[in-house]
Amino acid sequence: MKIAQVAPLYESVPPLAYGATERVVSYLTEELVRRGHDVTLFASADSTTRARLVPVCERGLWRDAGVWDTLTHHVRQLARVAHLAHEFDVVHFHGDPLHFPLADSLPIASLTTLHGQLLPVDHGPLFREFAAAPLVSISNDQRGPVPWANWRGTVYHGLPLDEFEVQPEPGSYLLFLGRMMPGKRPDLAVEIARRAGWPLRMAAKVHPGERDYFSQQIEPLLKQSAHFTDYLGEVGGGLRRALIANARALLFPVEWPEPFGMVMIEAMACGTPVIAFRRGAVPEVLEHGVNGFIVDGVDEAVDAVANIARIDRVACRRSFEARFTAERMASDYLSIYEGLLEDRRAAAQPPVAHYSMYGR
Structure with missing residues (x-):
């Protein structure tokens, strides 16, 4: 499968320190590559990945003292996604929903994982305006303010098995x-x-x-x-x-x-x-x-x-x-990607003409 991952530009992928969303995008991207998928990552140039990297800015925006308006860089990122969209089967957006108007017109399947708190006054009108936008929640509780949105699944975050080691004897803090x-x-x-x-x-x-x-x-x-x-x-x-x-x-x-x-x-x-x-x-x-x-x-x-x-x-x-590995997370997302592609294939099929013995 040809998959685009679109990360927020605030931190590199993976981040140097703080940055849960960028860390999740990295784990997902690397696991998809490991499984043999053709993955393109849209992120800052200081990101590290085995996927094809499309750099948008020199470094994570929060690490660049010269950056004041982060919105401008994310707009440029969306322009690059649109320019290359024909190369992918599915594009997976993470972070702020700035891309909704663009995703609506892309010639491919798209998916959005929302990583933050949802608010009915803010997100409710947005999700009604873009009611067809497929969404993924990172917990069932996150959906609470907008349970009626176009949820395609809940996918809990996951980590590679070797990212952390067990310490049987802890310290005293x-x-x-x-x-x-x-x-x-x-x-x-x-x-x-x-x-x-x-x-x-x-x-x-x-x-x-x-x-x-x-x-x-x-x-x-x-x-x-x-x-x-x-x-x-x-x-x-x-x-x-x-x-x-x-x-x-x-x-x-x-x-x-x-x-x-x-x-x-x-x-x-x-x-x-x-x-x-x-x-x-x-x-x-x-x-x-x-x-x-x-x-x-x-x-x-x-x-x-x-x-x-x-x-x-x-x-x-x-x-x-048992529950929170990157392998499980990637499998969950791949199932959702397949579902989106199946929906597009079904929508592209011409309607079946029905005939009777008396003619059309």
């Missing part, structure tokens, strides 16, 4: 990893660690729009708790993998409808249990008592830390292998 934003409640991670009596390591990106939140709400808290909190900033590569693998537990005290939570399955792949608030897709991803604990508030999270040794880290890894 808790971990908060991801992004410094109000909905992820890094302040509650600090409170949980303090009350549980465990050191906390925090590795998190601060986006430009969240700098005030970080400086006004989180930095003072970090200074007050410096005796047990180690803030590392944004991390990637081997350091990031080691932090996850050696953590006693990952804290995920989200208070927004997290559509998936990539870091949860990264922790599971290391055998590191997750302590997460019951929000968004958490109950779909975690199995309470198997690969972590699903809790309702700080008090239960503190109790979960005290009982974290009850989680078998090898069993935690097995739960990842």
Whole structure:
């Protein structure tokens, strides 16, 4: 199959550090190539892939100090997709739905995976306007605000089996990893660690729009708790993998409808249990008592830390292998691609003329 993957341009594919969407696009692209498909990746020029790379900008836009308007680069990306569309069987878009008017007129099948939170006031009118646009959700919970949209399936994220290694004997710290934003409640991670009596390591990106939140709400808290909190900033590569693998537990005290939570399955792949608030897709991803604990508030999270040794880290890894591999993710997407192509073939068939013994 000839497949185009269209990634957001904010980070390289895969990203240097933070960037769950770009990481998923990379895992999917490489697995499709491994299976022998002809894959083209539209992404930033600093991306690394075995697929054919169509570079759109020099580097991930958030890594380029000279870039101010990221929209202009994504418009150029769509122009390149349109120019090359005749070479593909299916084009798979990821990220913001800027491409909907274009995809409507492409001569090939298209699919959109939505990686963020959906809002009925914003996405509802959009999905009604483009009612034929095939969509994939990354969790069933993500669909909640617009359950009537043209969903072709839910595909959970997946990781290559060898991306993370199990660490049977963890270190003596808790971990908060991801992004410094109000909905992820890094302040509650600090409170949980303090009350549980465990050191906390925090590795998190601060986006430009969240700098005030970080400086006004989180930095003072970090200074007050410096005796047990180690803030590392944004991390990637081997350091990031080691932090996850050696953590006693990952804290995920989200208070927004997290559509998936990539870091949860990264922790599971290391055998590191997750302590997460019951929000968004958490109950779909975690199995309470198997690969972590699903809790309702700080008090239960503190109790979960005290009982974290009850989680078998090898069993935690097995739960990842059963549900969240890149192989399974690619198989799910290939089934959806085939369904889209079958629909197009059926639509292209001429209508069957019906005759009777008395004539037409």
